[in-house]
Amino acid sequence: MAVTIEAEAPEAKKATAHHPVARIALIGNPNSGKTSLFNQLTGLNQKVGNFPGVTVDKKTGVSQLTPQLKAQIIDLPGSYSLYPKSLDERVIIDLLYDPALNNRPDLVIVTADASNLKRNLLLFTQLADLRIPAVLALNMMDVAEAEGVKIDIEVLQRDLGVPVIPMNARKGIGIAALKILISQQLAATEVSFFEVPARLRPMVDGIKERFSLNNDYLALHYAHQYKHLRFLSEDDKVWMAQLLETQGFKSTTEQANETIARYVRINEVLLDVVRVDKAKEEEKFSNKLDQILTHRVYGYLIFMGLLFLVFQAVFAWASYPMDLIDEGIAALNTLIQENFNGPLINLLTEGVIAGLGGVLIFIPQIAILFAFIAILEETGYMARVTFMMDKIMRKFGLNGKSVVPLISGVACAVPAVMSARTIENWKDRMITIFVTPLMSCSARIPVYTVLIALVVPEVYYLGFMNLQGIVLMGLYLLGFLSAILSALLLKVLLKARERSYFIMEFPVYRMPRWKNVGLTIFEKSRTFVLEAGKIIVAVSIILWVLASYGPGDSFERAEERAVAEAEVKGLSDVQTDNLISSYQLESSYAGRFGHAIEPAIRPLGYDWKIGIALLTSFAAREVFVGTISTIYSIGEEENVTTIKDKLMSEKDADGNPFFTPARAFSLLIFYAFAMQCISTLAIVRRETKSWMWPLAQLVYMTGLAYVSAFAVFQLMS
């Protein structure tokens, strides 16, 4: 392996911008700052967070090392060793052993947390023994300094046989030096940290010969991991199994021995490298804070209080900017309609702008939600929540680590489902993936907000508790409860005996990087608007066309019917026009569509207009508000109003407001439970590698939505 990499490297290093460039991988313990370093090197903005397991997949970017030289940088999930225990850790092995040589990295930057050097060096020594060219980025020097840890870089460099760069990836200190270093041709270290024991020699030699390897330690890794090496043929695997059998190779014991031997060696190295200055008596700040934040009583109270604050913020504080946006859009539409005319203008105002308004208005709420999650992750509090919830979660077939997907599911289920990769246990992971989409994601906010505002009065208790905020919190709670109860159901159904464990590093508390939080909010809001916007504009246009035209001469006949009826009733001109447009909408393509499914949804309290919205929502639920606002805008040129007014003025057959509490709550419940997101289904398919899971989710969640919405409507009306 070492030879091939070296043979390939000179080519790559000479490369310029137009040629294939050197590939440099970031490998290190979880939470040691790989992604921070990646962002510094590439100028990208990948997700950073203060808990182990933020990055779960390979990410690539380009770094300009010197004015002439570029390199490809690969960010990887963190790992404690080269023996992967979970799916995210396996990504590293897949990259390092990739049989396609040009996919393998030419160089690895091993990131190590300087305040915790001993454990961080374990992985380094394994990479060194594979003879992969490496440099050591000694990160978090500021933390080490604050804890009184002094590291002798010169001696460390000599003992490890590779260049060592002290740095602070958060502030960007040391990046320049690192760039210069990695732009040069680097060889692998010559220092050995672990000798393959004599009793394993025959086996290792056999493997080396069969696969033409020239590295003992790599051969040993083949022995440990052959079952998971995708490039080995069935024949190879059978051969391996036999060899290991005859040699009496015990993988677990050998790994344990190796790890202990490595630590002994590391301790020797560190003996004259690390010095701890300050008296250690003083309790760490993080530990003191933990005594309050994970306290048996205050711990939960503080967590509940925080959640409560967020829902208040999402409802009460966000309403001011939201009103401004809503009125701004209404004003824009009025302005356009007063000055221009024609079917294209109608398409623009009634279709596109009305639909887009339905997205833009929710930016403040989305921003608040993402800010909260970013702060939770950046401070290290997320790991504490995981810790406090583990015992409860286990009763429901989940795992403390399921909390991360569940909480980030409040923002969006797609990254949340991916973050379940850190859960080692298959069953726990599948259950987590299955129930995560039940958590109310940000795409449900628009539906929730609009409907709550319609039927829940805006009253305050104790001067600050907004009733609407409480109802919103209730919906989120409902999502959470349905998630854990569904998990319980699955726990009973799924049969798998595999041990789950919860051995996890507890990160120290850190101040969030505000620039990072700000950037995250900006990025997420932008993605929300762009992604939702794209779908909404498309859906709005199609919908507008479908709602403005009907088959054959149906529109003329609708008009005739309306005029005739108006004459009988003696309506004014404006009223006649309204009657005409509502008859026309009903006989349009969209109207017929809605009418077709009306029988199925009438028991839930919905009419054909909502039927149209439900259909369009199956692509993405945030389309609901846009659709409703498009449908209700059609034929109301004279009084373009805000979204809320449009819904308020909708009347049923008897002239009473259409959105009664029963209808609104039935819809709220439907949207809380229904699986209406194609992206989520796609990611679940990818993560579980089977269609069974996404299909089960679709059927289960939508069925649950239908039954619950039915129950709510029947009980309330």
Next chain:
Amino acid sequence: MQYRGTACILQLFINSLNKRREIVHNRVQESQQQKSVRDLKIGESGEISSLNDPEMALKLLEMGCIPGAEVKLNSKAPFGDPVTIIVNDYTLSLRLDEAETILLK
């Protein structure tokens, strides 16, 4: 008011589960007398002698729980499980069942 009600029920539920665990734990205790991290009190330290569950051992070893290292029980989660321990100057969280496999001298 309602909050307190649910909290109460939750507490009862957890208590009953804790009892069950204790019974199991006592049985385990009888069979092997050696002290484990599970038996430490908060703030108390000990020296690791061995790890008695081969599968779990690999993960624990990687995380630095090697025989000879000092461990300190740092805190317990609200229902007594999981716990955090300090090894090599950093904090590790693990469940009681896992803590039980770390035997002390």
